[in-house]
Amino acid sequence: MALGATIYKAKVNLANLDLNQYEDLNLTIAQHPSENEARLLYRFATYLYCYKERLEFTKGISTTDEPDLWLKDYSGDLLEWIELGMPELRRIKQACSKSKNVKIFTYHGERAKQWEEKILLELEDNPKVEIYHLACDVNDSLKRTVDLNCVIQDGVMDLTNEEFKARFTLVKAK
Numbered sequence: 001m002a003l004g005a006t007i008y009k010a011k012v013n014l015a016n017l018d019l020n021q022y023e024d025l026n027l028t029i030a031q032h033p034s035e036n037e038a039r040l041l042y043r044f045a046t047y048l049y050c051y052k053e054r055l056e057f058t059k060g061i062s063t064t065d066e067p068d069l070w071l072k073d074y075s076g077d078l079l080e081w082i083e084l085g086m087p088e089l090r091r092i093k094q095a096c097s098k099s100k101n102v103k104i105f106t107y108h109g110e111r112a113k114q115w116e117e118k119i120l121l122e123l124e125d126n127p128k129v130e131i132y133h134l135a136c137d138v139n140d141s142l143k144r145t146v147d148l149n150c151v152i153q154d155g156v157m158d159l160t161n162e163e164f165k166a167r168f169t170l171v172k173a174k
Contacts, residue, residue, distance in 0.1 A: 003033035008040070009145045014048060017153040023051065032061045041142060042107045042134055043068050043084055045157060045168045048150050049132075050082055050103065067095065086115040089122050096128050107134045116173055131174040138166040 008029040015022050027047070031040045039061075047055065047069055054073075058066040069082035081099035083091070086106055095102045106112035112133055123129055142164060151158045157168040 005030040005032055007031075007144070008044075008142065010044070011147045012048065012150050013148070014051060014150045015152070016048075016051070017151065018155070019152075021051070025051070027057075029057060035061050037141060038107075038136075039084065041136065041138065041166065042105070044142075045134060045136070045159065045166075046082060046084055046105045048157065048159070049105075049152065049168075049170060050080070055080075070099070086112055089119060092119065092123070092129060096126060100128065102129045104129065104131045105134050106131070107136070109135070113173075120174060129174065130172065133171045133173055135169045135171075136166055138164075140164050 008031060010025075010027045010029065012025040012027060014025055029040065029044060031037075043057070047057065050069065050071075052071055055069060055071045058068065058070055061068070067081045068084040070078055071080035071082070073079055078099040080101045080103060081095040082103045082105070083095065084105050084107070086108060087095075087104065092102060092104070106115065108115070116131055119131075140163060146161065146164065148159055148161050148164070155170040157170070159166040159168070
């Protein structure tokens with residue numbers, strides 16, 4: 001019997017001071033059975049860093065032809081392909097052919113920096129591609145239903161409530 005996705009529901013008060021953006025969000029996030037909690041948390045943080053109206057979680061890890069997140073315009077054209085991890089060059093080129101912009105968020109520390117050096121040589125300064133490195137300091141597991149405050153300032157995100165505290169640091173690599 002196949003395992004189903006685990007569903008998380010989050011009410012988030014988002015205050016992105018870097019973009020002068022303030023939103024109250026009601027999010028439903030599906031955790032694929034093969035996705036660990038750390039990756040889920042990084043995917044959630046990436047959504048909050050990139051938040052724009054019409055940004056969506058996709059099937060992501062469970063399908064090879066979709067990113068983790070995408071932003072489409074009203075006609076269905078793909079504006080942003082947002083990938084989590086260290087994708088192969090072939091996948092990045094595929095994303096560039098389908099979308100106007102490609103954002104990659106890594107969370108693998110030193111391994112990600114080695115991956116980045118190799119990938120940047122191959123991309124030849126492709127203006128469509130942006131690469132970011134995420135690091136996290138977290139005190140607990142995320143509950144399946146949660147109300148959170150999210151403050152982003154100078155690339156640092158504090159995601160908190162009375163029981164949960166996570167601090168993400170975002171560094172743009174390219």
